[in-house]
Amino acid sequence: MYEYISGKIVESSPAHVVLENNGLGYFINISLNTYTAIKEVQETTLVIHENIREDAYTLYGFFDRQERELFQLLISVSGIGANTARMMLSSLPPEELRVAILTENTNQLKGIKGIGLKTAQRVIVDLKDKLGKEQADEKLFAGADNTIRDEALSALVMLGFARAASQKAIDKILSAQPDARVEQVIKQALKMM
Structure with missing residues (x-):
């Protein structure tokens, strides 16, 4: 199973991208959302979902988890x-x-x-x-905050904390301190949990 593929973008369209990694070109189906996130870059990392069927082996790539x-x-x-x-x-x-x-x-x-x-x-x-474990009216953060939020959330989940509780703590911290760095957010969240 592939978790992610990093590489140079050889070809892209709103529906697919070809990533070259160590001389291999991977044809990866993407969403328009992912295309918008990667259309200006020459290299990227996509998290992968493999769809294996009797008649096809297809890769789907996403900008984030x-x-x-x-x-x-x-x-x-x-x-x-x-x-x-x-x-x-x-x-x-x-x-x-x-x-x-x-x-x-x-x-x-x-x-x-x-x-x-x-x-x-x-x-x-x-x-x-x-x-439903997430709030429907959860505040939508700006792009830079999303990266900090995602990295902090990933770190807390890897440490064994519940995803929902971690999200609430991180959202609370970022709403009070929108310019906080990832390390600061993680440390404060650990104190809250």
Whole structure:
């Protein structure tokens, strides 16, 4: 299983990227969200989801782990395949998609190509509890803060702390001190937990 692939971007489009790593070119399917994040760079690292079927071996790449986790949750829903999940992540940013599911916004989900009323309802029923541990009205941080938030969250989870509790602590710290460095956020979160 691949966790991530780093390399030089040889070819890219809104639907795929070819990453060269040690002389091998990896064809990786991506969402529009990931394309937007990497379109200005020449080298990148993508976290990977491997989709292995009897007739195909396909790689899906994501700019961050949160998008991959949401993708994996989406494909766990009956009737949602990898390409439909990618379409959903291309139509809405991951945080908006989470909020749409948590707030049971079927109209927003139905607005995505390939998603009808029944599929939208099934996504909500299957994923609302899984995503419900996070707050639907969670503050959306700016890009720089997202990196700090993600790194701090990853470190706390690796140390064995619960994801939901870690997110609450980090959000509280960053709302009070938006310019805090990752190390400061982790230290303060450890004191709070």
